[in-house]
Amino acid sequence: MSSLAWIDFDEAERQRAQRIMALFQEREGRDELGLGAIRDSIADHLFPGTSTIQTRLRYMLFIPWLFRMLEARDIPESQLRAEARALEIRLADALKAGGESNSIIGRDAGPRLQRLPSSVYWAGLGAWGIRLFPGSTDSLFVSLRSLKRLRVSSDSEDAAAGPRAAAIWNQSLPQAPKDLLDRAVFRLAADEAQFIIDRLVATQPAALLTLLAREGINADCDHIWTHPHLASFPAPARRLIHHGEIFSNVMHGAALLYNLVLSELRSRDDWAEDYRERIATWTAEVDLSLVRNWSLDDFWDAVEHPGHSIRPAAKRFVMQWLELVVENSTQIASAPAARQLVEERERRLKTSQSRYANHAVRDRWTGASGVNRLNFRWSQARSHLRDLADAE
Incomplete structure (x- = not known):
């Protein structure tokens, strides 16, 4: 049996290409002089799993919660994809209903939304070990039926010897709120914050992001080199x-x-x-x-x-x-x-x-291309750390 047939041939290259395409749509992410590989190498050492198009940290939980709603559905791939898209658009409405106004992906676009939250956070979910499935969203939709059969087969075998290839999400993922699609907020619950910290410790132990998250170090500075705790960093x-x-x-x-x-x-x-x-x-x-x-x-x-x-x-x-x-x-x-x-x-x-x-x-040039100083995704890391610190 070829249980790995559903894995993309070169998923790392696919995700890297998708990330680059997304960055070119952002004013401050443009790489006009070919420095992107250097910039991203530094950022991935310090703040792995982040990207310049991420907004709030709880999307790292929203995405698996939404996709879990589809896992039991025995429907064609095309319908799965359409329903997943509909759920992500409904999430934007739920966040607005919950009182959020900023950082909502798709807040104004509604059904016209092109960059879905799942595409923004998919790579980070894998880097932090929240997502165990190694393929893209498209390959997940293609594979969902066979994964479900594989999971049923695993359940019938001895727990110690049974295959784990069907796992999609980390088994410790917190439960989704019952009213997720009615009213949602960005504030993390305490157990959700701890889950994310635990995932960082397990998958990115040497990263600065992990140290700051684990120690609860949060600082509002423009650049990581002006951080008040810089002297105590490893x-x-x-x-x-x-x-x-x-x-x-x-x-x-x-x-x-x-x-x-x-x-x-x-x-x-x-x-x-x-x-x-x-x-x-x-x-x-x-x-x-x-x-x-x-x-x-x-x-x-x-x-x-x-x-x-x-x-x-x-x-x-x-x-x-x-x-x-x-x-x-x-x-x-x-x-x-x-x-x-x-x-x-x-x-x-x-x-x-x-x-x-x-x-x-x-x-067609509008007067500014890549003019902001490189900060190696510290802005996104700082936002995520603030979300962890504000958990309750």
């Missing part, structure tokens, strides 16, 4: 945060220069002036002594992650930009070498869709 986390701070600060200048040049090409003097001012501010804030002593070799060693492949071209771009910053940071906005480096990088990445080369694409 050494590997401090090392990565140190590298992440420098990388974020240094490469922010490249993003600003890219936007400045596009503003000039669009003949938008107002936009260009704004970016010149922002580059001047960035120049004044860059700690050149810190940058000069920054070890790229140690940086590449620290950020290496099995889920991400950082291409040599990306490493070369970072190295060349770093050299330009050290040599000529005060004149970076007008430096020909800096402008050429950024242009060549974008042209290689986007080819025919390059905003430098394609007038139609450039004319």
Whole structure:
């Protein structure tokens, strides 16, 4: 019997592609200069299972609760998919009925909702061991009937020897509220928060997110490197945060220069002036002594992650930009070498869709692409930690 036939051939690649496609739809998630693999490597070390499109933590429970409602249904795959979608849309209405107004996925879209909560949280559910089924939502719908038969077969065997291949969700998942689809709230119950913490401890023991969740450390700071408890973090986390701070600060200048040049090409003097001012501010804030002593070799060693492949071209771009910053940071906005480096990088990445080369694409540009400093999903991690701290 081929009990693994329902697993996607390469689910990791599928989920990575879906995540990248979703990020390109977000203003602040755009990766115009090909730094995404580096950014995500750091984020996945520190805050695994998070993504920039997550909103509130209780969706990590909402999704399995909704899908469990369908597991006993003996209906065709297409109907399962349609009913799952309907449940996720009903959840948005239930959250509004429960008094929530912000962070609701699909709050305004209703039946027109394109990005379902399950697609936003599916990878995180797997990373935290809440979801045991290794495939995508589509493969789950395809496999649900055979999984149910497998589960029945398991129940008839000795508990110690029976197969566990039919498990979809962690067996310790808390029970769903009876009125989930009538009135729902984002506040976690105490046992729900403990379940999530337990899952993090079991599946991501070395992650900073797990330490902060387990110890109940919650702080309202803009960047992880300004966290008031930074000095007490484990050494590997401090090392990565140190590298992440420098990388974020240094490469922010490249993003600003890219936007400045596009503003000039669009003949938008107002936009260009704004970016010149922002580059001047960035120049004044860059700690050149810190940058000069920054070890790229140690940086590449620290950020290496099995889920991400950082291409040599990306490493070369970072190295060349770093050299330009050290040599000529005060004149970076007008430096020909800096402008050429950024242009060549974008042209290689986007080819025919390059905003430098394609007038139609450039004319659709709205004035800002990837201009926010990289914070490696700290905003989402901070929100999740706050939800854990507020559990009752």
